[in-house]
Amino acid sequence: MTYDPEELGQSKTDLADTLKTLRKRVGITQTRLAQRCNMSQTKISNIEGAKLTPSLVDVELILRALDAPPELVAQVVALTRSANTEWQDVWSQRRTGLEKKQNELAGFEQSSTEFRYFLLSMVTGLLATPEYVRASLAHISGDHSKAIAKKLERQSILYDTSKHFTFILTEQAARWPFLPASAMAMQVDRLASISLLPNIRLGIIPLGGHMPVGPLNTFTVYDKRIATVETQTGAMVFRDHRDVRAYLDEFDTYEGYALFGDAARERLSDWAVLFRS
Structure with missing residues (x-):
């Protein structure tokens, strides 16, 4: 369609x-x-x-x-x-204030209990260090102090044990040199530490082996009712159950290729060492 x-x-x-x-x-x-x-x-x-x-x-x-x-x-x-489908373009978001988008995401997080994040090319704000958050908005002109503060404030949801998160990051998302090497090492360390929280599963898909599927977008599924899909110029919000089901199935596929637990933390540790060297 x-x-x-x-x-x-x-x-x-x-x-x-x-x-x-x-x-x-x-x-x-x-x-x-x-x-x-x-x-x-x-x-x-x-x-x-x-x-x-x-x-x-x-x-x-x-x-x-x-x-x-x-x-x-x-x-x-x-x-x-x-x-049941909504298009949110980046230009409208910038006109109305980036903190408004952060408030919308916070609303999704408050009303949901099961979260699935597939991160194709970058670290999401919930997992980001303050340096990474600031860098993610640096290319947009204007004062974004409120949006940055809201992004960091939203991270407290990770410690709500009534909510359960599964993050899957490609190696590219974890290792893309978005910050100077020392700051990237700290960002990778943060991913490893967050993976120890009892309500969080953090998976890494390494670039190696054979994976006969190719992701096109970063996306998030909230419970089984909303899927948000990011593009370069905006985001689509899907509420139709068939669309949401399609992204749940896609997530399940990538989950089967991901490393979790100690295996993921070992790989993250190796990458942090490379950044520090």
Whole structure:
């Protein structure tokens, strides 16, 4: 399915209008539809008012209750998938303030308990040293002190033992010389130390051997409900269960190639030594 970034926001309103029109065409009230779908009338009202974006399961229940024809079901399902996808371009993020993006990520982290991070080319902010965090924003003009502070503040979530994290880093992500050698050694040391936390699994995929799959993007999956995928010019946020499932399956594949525990820490130690030398 092709997504046009300019149309993703509009699709939420279009979906709400379509479902409302279908209900009225059938000639039943929101209350009656809610009873047929085992939902509250308030939820139906919020969906039709575009205050709540329904999941694909919600929409399928509504379409079944309205006895929608198969050709219309396919159209509305496609619209639902678009409505559950969000494009966030980097230029808008910079205009509104980078700390706003940090607040959004903090919200995802507070509302989730199981996290999966696949890191293709860089270390994520949760694992980064202060030097690495500052360097990651240095190419953007302006004062980013608030965003930097928020990035570092977010790291406290790692010590919440009710939450469980799996980080998978390629060797490139761990070893890319983003900082001077001595600072990179400290960053690699931090990865090793964080891997000792009881609620964290940190895996390394070394460049060696045979791995017949090729990753294209860095991505994160929150529980089994949201996947965020990073590109050079922004990020896609997926909430459709099929999209999220695709990234969960991809993560499982890379997990099978990763080194964990003592094997990962031994490899990280070797890399830190190389930076120090």
